[in-house]
Amino acid sequence: MAPIRNKPYPAFDMIEAFLNNGSLLQFDKKRLLIGWGEKIFRDNPSYSSEKPTFYFPDFFLEDETKATFNHEFNSLIEVDELTESLNVGSESYDYKWETEGELLFKETVDKHNECFQTNRLKKVVPYVFEAAKWQLKKERIGQWIRSLIKESKPFPLSLYGTWDEHFGLLGATPEILFNLDEDKKELKTIALAGTLESTINEKVLIDQKTFQEHQFVIEGIREDLSPFGKVEIGEREQADFGNLLHFFTPIILKWNTFPSFFEMIRALHPTPALGAYPKFEGFQWLKKYNEALPRYRFGAPAGFSFPAMNKYCCYVAIRGMQWDDKEVRIGAGCGIVKGSKRDEEWKEIKLKMSMIKKLFQIPIKP
Numbered sequence: 350m351a352p353i354r355n356k357p358y359p360a361f362d363m364i365e366a367f368l369n370n371g372s373l374l375q376f377d378k379k380r381l382l383i384g385w386g387e388k389i390f391r392d393n394p395s396y397s398s399e400k401p402t403f404y405f406p407d408f409f410l411e412d413e414t415k416a417t418f419n420h421e422f423n424s425l426i427e428v429d430e431l432t433e434s435l436n437v438g439s440e441s442y443d444y445k446w447e448t449e450g451e452l453l454f455k456e457t458v459d460k461h462n463e464c465f466q467t468n469r470l471k472k473v474v475p476y477v478f479e480a481a482k483w484q485l486k487k488e489r490i491g492q493w494i495r496s497l498i499k500e501s502k503p504f505p506l507s508l509y510g511t512w513d514e515h516f517g518l519l520g521a522t523p524e525i526l527f528n529l530d531e532d533k534k535e536l537k538t539i540a541l542a543g544t545l546e547s548t549i550n551e552k553v554l555i556d557q558k559t560f561q562e563h564q565f566v567i568e569g570i571r572e573d574l575s576p577f578g579k580v581e582i583g584e585r586e587q588a589d590f591g592n593l594l595h596f597f598t599p600i601i602l603k604w605n606t607f608p609s610f611f612e613m614i615r616a617l618h619p620t621p622a623l624g625a626y627p628k629f630e631g632f633q634w635l636k637k638y639n640e641a642l643p644r645y646r647f648g649a650p651a652g653f654s655f656p657a658m659n660k661y662c663c664y665v666a667i668r669g670m671q672w673d674d675k676e677v678r679i680g681a682g683c684g685i686v687k688g689s690k691r692d693e694e695w696k697e698i699k700l701k702m703s704m705i706k707k708l709f710q711i712p713i714k715p
């Protein structure tokens with residue numbers, strides 16, 4: 350069987366099993382870590398085995414019972430090999446999207462100054478969803494994976510996803526929560542915040558508001574990581590994603606003692622790129638917003654620890670889909686700081702929604 354080495358598993362059955370109950374995470378630029386077959390849940394999130402352990406918790410890290418698991422089978426597979434194996438046809442589907450949370454989002458932007466004063470907040474990230482009714486079909490998951498692999502190729506995006514017969518999430522994220530390098534005793538992360546419409550691929554200046562938005566993320570990450578060792582902040586850069594660009598700053602923690610995977614999740618998540626700043630006050634804000642508009646897995650950590658390969662890595666689940674038997678939804682948020690304006694922010698939401706649809710090769714209607 351070509352794509353999965355050292356495993357006596359017929360290709361067709363493997364893909365069938367993978368689409369029924371599978372997980373996928375970007376391992377490096379060319380390879381994906383995939384798991385399929387039964388999920389064996391571990392109640393301890395720091396559970397460590399020679400096999401890769403997948404970690405897909407809820408955003409608030411409240412229900413840990415189904416967050417950490419091993420798959421019955423797993424493999425590292427080249428992205429092109431997976432594409433070839435996913436021979437699932439190309440049936441198109443007419444999604445009828447309905448926006449959820451538009452009013453809440455717009456009011457939040459309009460009233461953010463008052464809210465910042467009473468709650469001592471400096472940055473929040475409100476979000477909205479577009480949802481469509483559908484009937485879950487596993488072939489569609491295969492089509493989506495193919496689309497994501499193809500469309501994400503030119504950009505610094507990482508695939509993530511997990512699903513079973515009733516529920517799933519899948520996407521291609523620009524946001525890395527962390528990557529641990531045990532040999533170098535380093536944790537690498539990025540502050541990714543600040544978005545502009547991108548039509549030309551040349552260096553752009555950052556305006557004052559976007560600069561602020563970006564700096565809060567750097568500060569938040571610095572505060573979270575400082576207890577663990579020395580934090581080094583790199584130079585700010587920009588990355589192009591087709592229809593938009595983001596500013597990012599690489600950050601390295603040189604740790605004193607090897608931190609556990611879960612310790613790093615608890616320390617970093619949610620960063621102000623996705624959450625709010627300062628963290629403590631921000632957490633109350635996030636909870637309230639979630640009561641008004643449940644976010645489910647939008648922005649949750651999505652990662653794996655793989656001791657045999659010395660790799661411990663976690664992404665942030667944005668630029669993706671979440672679904673159950675009846676509905677599929679895409680989410681997008683954007684950073685609000687003092688001076689943010691509703692029309693500009695709404696435009697940014699629309700840009701991010703278009704980016705997601707493009708990644709999944711879903712037609713964009715005006």
Ligand SMILES: C=C(O[C@@H]1C=C(C(=O)O)C=C[C@H]1O)C(=O)O
Nearest residue numbers: 541542543544622681682683684
């Ligand atoms: C919240 C999202 O993205 C985050 C917010 C950004 C911003 O506000 O500029 C940029 C990248 C991400 O950190 C999203 O894609 O939904």
